[in-house]
Amino acid sequence: NISGALCISQAWPGMARTIYNDQKRFVETYLAPFPGFFFTADGVYRTSEGYYQLTGRLDDIINISRHRLDTAEVEDVVNHHMAVAESTVIGYPHEIKGEGAYVFVVLKKDSSYTQETLTTELWELISKIAKYAAPDYIQVT
Secondary structure (H helix, E strand, O other): OEEEEEEEOOOOOOOOOOOOOOHHHHHHHHHOOOOOOEEEEEEEEEOOOOOEEEEEEOOOEEEEOOEEEEHHHHHHHHHOOOOEEEEEEEEEEEOOOEEEEEEEEEEOOOOOOOHHHHHHHHHHHHHOOOHHHOOOEEEEO
């Protein structure tokens, strides 16, 4: 039972080989952090039975009012709501805060929550992380 960064030792078909017009950035981002391995930028948890569970992007940080926020933290809170099957959080340009949080939510099949009730409950849950973490938008998809 261990957590860490997901790295791959062998190339595979379709693997990225550069970032357009920025080979130096590609090397610094994906090859330099763990020499000899391709760093996927994903976190991973490996169970004692050998199963792997992706835990989220390690580089998905949004900057809200000069506060760095890991999107996986917010997604974890949202995903623990009884009506939510899965979610994702992204940053979007915000005139005042620099970036704002935008939450996409997929509901479970049997969920009977209204958009208004769910939005209120999720906003309150996320605000417990920090008030600045509260999303500007919650979209049920």
